[in-house]
Amino acid sequence: MARCGAVMSLRFLVVVVALHALLPTATAAAALQEGFYKSSTNCTVDVEATVASVVQQYISADRGVGAGLIRLHFHDCFVKGCDGSVLLDPSPANPDPEKASPSNGGLRGLDVIQEAKRRLESACPGTVSCADILAFAARDASNVLSAGAVDYGVPSGRRDGLASAASDASQVLPPPSAQLDRLTDLFAAKGFTQDELVTLSGAHSVGRAHCASFARRIRPNVSATMDAEYGARLQRQCPADAADDTVAVDQDQATPADLDNQYYGNVLAGKVLFDSDWALVSDNATRQMVADNAADQARWAAKFIDAMRKMGALDVLTGDMQGEVRRFCNVTNSG
Ligand code: HEM
Ligand SMILES: *[C@@H]1O[C@H](CO)[C@@H](O)[C@H](O)[C@H]1NC(C)=O
Ligand SMILES: *[C@@H]1O[C@H](CO)[C@@H](O)[C@H](O)[C@H]1NC(C)=O
Ligand SMILES: *[C@@H]1O[C@H](CO)[C@@H](O)[C@H](O)[C@H]1NC(C)=O
Ligand SMILES: *[C@@H]1O[C@H](CO)[C@@H](O)[C@H](O)[C@H]1NC(C)=O
Numbered sequence: 001m002a003r004c005g006a007v008m009s010l011r012f013l014v015v016v017v018a019l020h021a022l023l024p025t026a027t028a029a030a031a032l033q034e035g036f037y038k039s040s041t042n043c044t045v046d047v048e049a050t051v052a053s054v055v056q057q058y059i060s061a062d063r064g065v066g067a068g069l070i071r072l073h074f075h076d077c078f079v080k081g082c083d084g085s086v087l088l089d090p091s092p093a094n095p096d097p098e099k100a101s102p103s104n105g106g107l108r109g110l111d112v113i114q115e116a117k118r119r120l121e122s123a124c125p126g127t128v129s130c131a132d133i134l135a136f137a138a139r140d141a142s143n144v145l146s147a148g149a150v151d152y153g154v155p156s157g158r159r160d161g162l163a164s165a166a167s168d169a170s171q172v173l174p175p176p177s178a179q180l181d182r183l184t185d186l187f188a189a190k191g192f193t194q195d196e197l198v199t200l201s202g203a204h205s206v207g208r209a210h211c212a213s214f215a216r217r218i219r220p221n222v223s224a225t226m227d228a229e230y231g232a233r234l235q236r237q238c239p240a241d242a243a244d245d246t247v248a249v250d251q252d253q254a255t256p257a258d259l260d261n262q263y264y265g266n267v268l269a270g271k272v273l274f275d276s277d278w279a280l281v282s283d284n285a286t287r288q289m290v291a292d293n294a295a296d297q298a299r300w301a302a303k304f305i306d307a308m309r310k311m312g313a314l315d316v317l318t319g320d321m322q323g324e325v326r327r328f329c330n331v332t333n334s335g
Pocket of ligand 4: 220221
């Protein structure tokens, strides 16, 4: 009987393996692939080089835009997948898109996407998706801000989504007040480990934050979980009225314009803005990850690349049947 069972399960296994062998063929057309636009006969220009040159141009004028692009890609991919849904403006048909969520306050880099799209539409109309432009731009920004340390290929062929809702963004994106359990859950919901959460948080070594997002940590008094001098400096930089959200400060006050592992040194020193940053040392396991990243820039950069590529593949739309290629990145083709 036992042998019979073994034979049965072997047969079953063969069937399962055969079915699995079929699956990839069925989905192969829909997989992202590096150099997707190289094989497109539509384009008279090099698509990725065009995006890179626009990103370079805007970053030369303002490095902060590069930080904005990295955050935009994160906010696109976590909410309904990397489908350009974060780029849609409110319209009569959709008055409350992701962009209108408080979680998307302070977005920047949108003009970079618009300019890259404008150039690509004139070279090859209806061909390059906004979701891909954003994925390329975030990669290019990471590359420039890290002086080449973060350098990776971006599989492409994403299509642009038709839907975008502020409520989705508010549910899925972590607030700056989040503690470790919440952060862990929100990242796990997208298939990310705690180590990847810690790795990706290193993006807070560039860019800025508006004072309202950490006001509770500096007023009336500097939080006990923050370095006193760093806190005093933030008190001087930020308006006394916590409701006044016009001022933004550098996230990393040591090397504000460089994407590097300085963030982890800042976390260990209590020189970070958000509860969510400090939360990474609230647990022994994640504290060790922070210390490891602080100690090894090259290893962090390698992990950051892997995590960014993984993020760029979240719930993508592909093929001819899903989504569309928008003509303008801020509005769906049907308006
Ligand atoms: C772990 C949970 C996270 C929380 C709670 C969080 C929260 C925030 C907040 C509140 C800001 C300030 C926005 C503003 O005031 O303008 C910010 C900025 C930023 N975030 Fe995050 N973030 C998280 C993870 C990430 C990840 C995973 C990335 C990318 C890989 C990222 C990249 C950035 C960048 C680059 C900025 C600066 C944007 C700019 O200068 O325009 N963040 N984040
Ligand atoms: C999309 O962007 C263009 C250019 O900035 C603007 O003129 C247009 O009004 C925007 N569309 C919507 C729906 O906001
Ligand atoms: C080529 O461009 C046309 C519009 O000019 C578009 O309909 C078609 O989908 C494009 N082909 C590819 C492979 O992107
Ligand atoms: C803030 O610090 C001042 C002076 O040290 C102290 O008197 C006050 O009680 C503190 N306020 C809070 C809310 O901790
Ligand atoms: C965390 O580390 C501290 C000090 O290294 C140690 O005393 C404590 O037992 C550790 N906690 C856990 C849950 O491992």
